[in-house]
Amino acid sequence: MISLSASDRSTSVSETKLEPGVQDATGAVQDSPPVDEAEKSRRKTPKQTPLPGEPPTVSVQDVTIVYRTTFEKVPTFKSAIVRLGRGERAVREVEAVNHVSFDVPRGTSLGIIGANGAGKSTLMRSIAGVLPPTSGRIEVRGKISSLLALGVGFNGLLSGRENVILGGLAAGLSRDQVEERAREVAEFAEIGEFMDLPMRTYSSGMYQRLAFSVSVHMDPDILLIDEALSAGDASFKVKASEKMSELMSSSRAMFLVSHSLGSIEQMCDDCIWMHKGKLMMHDSPERCISAYTKFLKVGEDAFTLDDL
Amino acid sequence: MTTSATVPDWDAELQVYEPHRAGIPPLRPYFRDLFQRLPFAAEFSRSGMKAAHSETVFGQLWLVLNPLMLALVYFLLVNVISQSNAGPEALARIVGGIFIFYFFSGAVSTGAGSVTTGGRLILNMAFPRLLMPLAAVRTAFFRFLPTVPVYLVFHIIAGGAWTWMMPLGLVFLGLLTLFAMGMAAFMATVQVYFRDASSFLPYFLRIWLYISPVLWSPELAESRFGHYAKLMVLNPLYSLIGGWTDLTLNGVMPSATIWIAATSWALVALVGGSLYFLSRERDFAVRI
Incomplete structure (x- = not known):
């Protein structure tokens, strides 16, 4: 869980053990008293505000993403020939994101919630420029640093430092910048002498801590974080949340995909809820979360799009 | 951050992502990005070589020993089959030829796997993917x-x-490198769609070795096939490797045909292979 002020810290550490799964959260969020507005604004860090006339930092305009992928595990000549003989086509279309539009002005931290397979990660990938949309348009103003679910492009045979350098160079930083960054990253991730050992020798916690440190040390204008807050132990979480709030005051926008509804509520000031590729709701985190949890409880049949 | 104090050139850092899955992305920004990130390709290849121990003494030794022993085997084979006593000159030709062919085949076969083994890097980072096969060619060159x-x-x-x-041989080495870049990009794309392409590749390369002037000299082909030998220029490696051997070993200036054929093949492969790669690049993230 993320807390932004020093006084909350001790409680938040103990809370981390009960990282609420979606089902737990449903109860917790519904029962908790509404958060006092003044208290909330105290908790949240000051952020950048859009200048007059500034276009949104990220603008997603009627975006649809259709994966065309094979359902074979490994596409080969052999299977292609066999298929040709049977007159089948191996391509299956998966509609991951369906006509989604929203704008994110400067200074926003946007939470993205939704059940598994809602298209959250696909949307993040396309904002990062990895997956092109099938139709529609995405405009991004600024440099993106992404921490997607799979971590950064790490090669287990190389040392942590080499991986960090590679990631930084791929992100377009210069060599000097990257080498300087690598030192900060190692320090922040607290992995000590492991930084120069091959990554296959890392524990999963070290791996995640390193991945998190890399993405927050690349001077991002826009930060994409996909389920990364589970990285590390309790003390690292506190450190991570401090770093995040520091980043929120310096970066232009932040996207947070998480199943931990509590973190979304605490860290974000805007929220979208996606379900099966559709944008169900774009509202304040509190309202999105209560609608989402209600939806989960009531079930899909009783709560269709028409009811919104 | 930077723009907040000054004014608003809102579109200074604008990046637009629009559908072009099967199309070619805008070339100018693509190549600007590509040149900007060449250090990444260099580092990627360097760290890959380091992981493969290519920078150690015995690693380097193996890079030489492997093709050298292969050359000796072929030398014996040629001697046995042609029942002639090929001298040290033939040995030098075979050694030189095998070395340069090894550079080419290494570039193509590592290039072929560059995208499919790029895994997480491809899934999570947005960068010009063409850097991956280029890094493979660089690796092959440094092994050469x-x-x-x-x-x-x-x-x-x-x-x-x-x-x-x-020194003019360097021109042919350069052309061969361009040709290898194009072939590596082409094979990398094919590999994404057909993963078993890498199983066929070694046989394909082996056949290519036999039909190229590595184990035999172009003069031999002319004496055996007469006019048909002219068709040999259809094999890109005939001019590329032939020109290299002529200049470095024989000290003979290759004919104009060889120069023209080598240059055209290099350019055709580079442009064709890169464009094919670019047109499919956007598809890679969902195919891996």
Whole structure:
């Protein structure tokens, strides 16, 4: 869980053990008293505000993403020939994101919630420029640093430092910048002498801590974080949340995909809820979360799009 | 951050992502990005070589020993089959030819796997993917370098010519590198769609070795096939490797046909292979 002020810290550490799964959260969020507005604004860090006339930092305009992928595990000549003989086509279309539009002005931290397979990660990938949309348009103003679910492009045979350098160079930083960054990253991730050992020798916690440190040390204008807050132990979480709030005051926008509804509520000031590729709701985190949890409880049949 | 104090050139850092899955992305920004991130390709290849122990003494030694022993095997084979007593000159030709062919085949086969083994890097980072096959070609080139002094030793033993034309061989080496880049990009794309392409590739390359002037000299082909030998230029490696051998070993200026054929093949492969790669690049993230 993320807390932004020093006084909350001790409680938040103990809370981390009960990282609420979606089902737990449903109860917790519904029962908790509404958060006092003044208290909330105290908790949240000051952020950048859009200048007059500034276009949104990220603008997603009627975006649809259709994966065309094979359902074979490994596409080969052999299977292609066999298929040709049977007159089948191996391509299956998966509609991951369906006509989604929203704008994110400067200074926003946007939470993205939704059940598994809602298209959250696909949307993040396309904002990062990895997956092109099938139709529609995405405009991004600024440099993106992404921490997607799979971590950064790490090669287990190389040392942590080499991986960090590679990631930084791929992100377009210069060599000097990257080498300087690598030192900060190692320090922040607290992995000590492991930084120069091959990554296959890392524990999963070290791996995640390193991945998190890399993405927050690349001077991002826009930060994409996909389920990364589970990285590390309790003390690292506190450190991570401090770093995040520091980043929120310096970066232009932040996207947070998480199943931990509590973190979304605490860290974000805007929220979208996606379900099966559709944008169900774009509202304040509190309202999105209560609608989402209600939806989960009531079930899909009783709560269709028409009811919104 | 930076723009907040000054004014608003809102579109200064604008990046637009629009559908072009099967199309070619805008070339100018693509190549600007590509050149900007060449250090990444260099580092990627360097760290890959380091992981493969290519930078250690025995690693380097193996890079030389492997093609060298192969060359000796072929030399014996040629001697046995043709029942002639090929001298040290033939040995030098085979050694030089195998070395340069090894560079080419190494570039193509590592290039072929560059995208499919790129895994997480491809899934999570947005960068010009063409850097991956380029890094593979760079790796192959740096593996080729330590074989050059070894070749020179054989050159001395064979009493090969030392002429002013030798450095011109570098032109053919450059052209071969461009050709290898194009082929690596092409094979990398094919590999994404057909993963078993990498199983066919070694046989394909082996056949290519036999039909190229590595184990035999172009003169031999002319004496055996007569006019049909002219069709040999249809094989890109005929002109690319032939020109290299002529200049470095024989000290002979290749004919104009060879120069033209080598240049055209290099350009056709580079442009064709890169465009094919670019047109499919956007598809990679969902295909891996």
